Amino acid sequence: MxxxxxxxxxxxxxxxxxxxxxxxxxxxxxxxxxxxxxxxxxxxxxxxxxxxxxxxxxxxxxxxxxxxxxxxxxxxxxxxxxxxxxxxxxxxxxxxxxxxxxxxxxxxxxxxxxxxxxxxxxxxxxxxxxxxxxxxxLLEKFDALTGLPNWSGLEGKEGLLPEAIAQSQSRNTLVPFLLLGLDKFGRINDTISYGNGDLILQQVARRLIDFTERLQGGGAVRIGGDEFGIVLPPVTEKETAVAIAQQLLQEIAQPYQIERKSIPLTASIGIAFYPTVSNVEELRRQAGVAMGEVKQSGGNSSKIYTRPLFGFDTAKELELASDLRRSWEQKQLQVFYQPRIDLRKKKISSVAAVPYWDHPRLGPIPPAKVLSLAQEVGLLREMSQWMLQIACQQGKIWQNEAKLSVRISASISEQLLNDVNLTALLMESLKSTGLDPGYLELEIPAEAIANAKNLNALASQFLQFKRLGLHLTIAQFGMAQSSLNYLGNLGLDSLKISRSLIGNPTQNAPILNAIIQMAHGINLRAIADGVESEAQVNLLKKQKCDEIQQETAVSEREIRRLFGKR
Missing domain, CATH: 3.40.50.2300 (Response regulator)
Structure with a gap:
């Protein structure tokens, strides 16, 4: 009743x-x-x-x-x-x-x-x-273009990897995971059009299905773009996986018939093994490193991942991480801002605080890369707290000096979110800077929400944030999230779609449409992250996305100029 x-x-x-x-x-x-x-x-x-x-x-x-x-x-x-x-x-x-x-x-x-x-x-x-x-x-399980399972098809009770592991008969058995990337596929798209490029991807998928069916075990998934994951039946020798990978490369290298033209194509394959690696994400990372090395060597080959001497996969990455820590200790990083545009009103609605690192040799490093390196070297929590404090300070400075009142969003890392003193820290930041809470937005990573062990405690924590007057956004929301059943109960204001889906909006249009509809269905504003091109803007308008966050980060002085302030 x-x-x-x-x-x-x-x-x-x-x-x-x-x-x-x-x-x-x-x-x-x-x-x-x-x-x-x-x-x-x-x-x-x-x-x-x-x-x-x-x-x-x-x-x-x-x-x-x-x-x-x-x-x-x-x-x-x-x-x-x-x-x-x-x-x-x-x-x-x-x-x-x-x-x-x-x-x-x-x-x-x-x-x-x-x-x-x-x-x-x-x-x-x-x-x-x-x-x-x-x-x-449904979209989370299957790729709309090729009909293959997507990344989620590797895990779960009926996933390809658990099935292959179940076939393993002894401790000495290995389950190979192959990451296949098409060589120079972007050039092919530019030459024959993206539509014809999609036809090639569909043919590649068909060949992968036929190939794995002949193996009588394993299967293929589409990772995204021109990358595919393949689980092979268990093997006792790593060389067996290499031999199978070479057979697959020969299958892929057969010309593709598009509009009565024969299109040549090759691929690169990286290989990692279970149980040498016990989780899917690390399998993908290791195979991706190996595939990248194959591509750098010219492609059309395969390689088994070799663990580096240190925790980074290349000497350049290790050096870059070391440089970041040094720059952080010397207080050389800055906070820049990515404007958000209201697509209906066609004006800046707010700005997002991001780390800005001008490397002495390499120039500006993308904010996402800075945060990734910070995670590797254990600086992400400190950097998140620092950006939060700077965002509050800058918001108040704009209000006082430039008569500019604009909401600033600050990303809260999972480590900082789990800090029992976070609410007190937020209150202190607002009090010390004098910023009105209505001008501060917290971006909570979707992964952090998905990993929460106690949803009631999380909802209570978010309620405390709302009582302070803060805006809340679930950020980095993509295919991997399964939190639909409780998102509407967390008091959120907005949902920010992962940049991984924005990079190829035409291909991901069905997924974007579903996520935007879902957001609107629970009264959340949909924000697209990492928008760079006019084509992306036009498609997101058609999908009725509310806001876009530009990829380009600018200084606080440039933000004043964009608002017509000095």
């Missing part, structure tokens, strides 16, 4: 509404003031709330704000029922997030129509979210 809470301080009206609800087969509960109503809403599950505005202790506006700030009540539809009928009153209620607004006196018909409309809308949203979730689940 549908449960409806009525918050009304006039007992006669309250009882009349409750009698009416009972006559219409609804289960009604009543509260005579706002504070009592909020407590009741939080302690019991309701499908709809009808609320007066002018009440003692806590008025209707306060009730709505309290409900929208709580993860357990944020999505409950609320109808204001009040004598405050001025246009400004209606506008204020709707701006706070009310779902409908009825003025007194009202008829039973009007009330019933409002209730049914809200319940129907909620049912439609729930069904839409369910459909989008199912669609996204």
């Amino acid at each position: 549908t449960k409806i809470l009525v918050i009304e301080d006039t007992s006669e009206i309250l009882n009349n509404i409750l009698d009416f609800l009972e006559a219409e087969d609804f289960e009604g509960s009543g509260a005579t003031n706002g504070r009592e109503g909020v407590e009741l809403a939080k302690s019991e599950g309701f499908d709809l709330i009808i609320c007066d505005i002018m009440m003692p202790e806590l008025d209707g506006y306060g009730v709505l704000q309290a409900l929208r700030a709580d993860a357990n009540t944020v999505n409950i539809p609320l109808i204001f029922l009040t004598a405050k009928g001025d246009r400004s009153d209606v506008r204020q209620g709707m701006n706070l997030g009310a779902d409908d607004y009825l003025t007194k006196p009202f008829t039973k018909k009007e009330l019933l129509e409002a209730i049914e409309a809200r319940l129907k809308r909620t049912e439609q949203q729930t069904e839409q979210l369910k459909q989008v979730s199912e669609q996204l689940t």
Whole structure:
């Protein structure tokens, strides 16, 4: 039975509404003031709330704000029922997030129509979210272009890797994982068009399917772009995997017929082994390193991953990581900002703080690379906290010196998110800088949310952030996330789509569309990260994405110029 809470301080009206609800087969509960109503809403599950505005202790506006700030009540539809009928009153209620607004006196018909409309809308949203979730689940498992399983097809109970491991008969057996990348495929796309390039990818997928079927074991997945993963049946000698990889290279090298033209193509293969590596991500990383070395040597060959002497895969990476630590210790890093553009309003909506490192020999290092290196050398938590403090300081400086009020987002690393003192740290940063909390946005990595062991504790932590007045965004949201079932209960404001999906928006269009629909279905703004080209912008507009975050990072002085400030 549908449960409806009525918050009304006039007992006669309250009882009349409750009698009416009972006559219409609804289960009604009543509260005579706002504070009592909020407590009741939080302690019991309701499908709809009808609320007066002018009440003692806590008025209707306060009730709505309290409900929208709580993860357990944020999505409950609320109808204001009040004598405050001025246009400004209606506008204020709707701006706070009310779902409908009825003025007194009202008829039973009007009330019933409002209730049914809200319940129907909620049912439609729930069904839409369910459909989008199912669609996204399908897209998370299969590549739309080739029909192959995607990266997620390697793991899970029915994944290719567990199946191959189950076939292993002894401790000495190895399960080979091959990462195959097509050689100079970007040049082929430029020559014969991306559409024809997609046809080649489909033919490559078909050949991989036929090849693995002949092996009577293993299988292939599409990683993304021109890369494919292949799990081979168990082997006892590594050389056996190399021999199979060479046979596969011969299959791939057979010309492709496109528009009556014969297109030559080769590939590079990197090889890693289970149980030498026990998790899929490390298998992919090792095979990727080996494949990269093959490509640098000219391609059309295969190579087994060889573990480097130190923790980095190349001397250059080790040197770069060392340089980063030195630059960090010497306080040579800066914070730059990537503008976010509201696609509908066509103007800057906010800016995102990112690390800026001008390497003395290599020049500016991309922010994503800086953060990756920081993770490797154990600096990510410190860097995250530092950028948060700088963002608060800079926001206040802009407000005071340039009369510029713009929201700044700061990324919170998983280590910092798990710090029990994070809320106190945020409060201290806001207090010391004087920044209004409404101008600070926290970006929480999707992986950190997915890894949370206690979702109730996480929701409670986010509620503390919301009570401070902060905006919350789930960032780096991509194919690997499976948190759809509880995202709507975390009090988030926005969802930022991973740049890995933005790099090839045409290919990933179905996935982008599903994620954007899902975000809108739970009242989140969709933000595309790492946008560089006009083509990406145009496609994201068609997908009804709300905002884009530009790839280019600029100084605080340039931000002032973009806003027409000095």
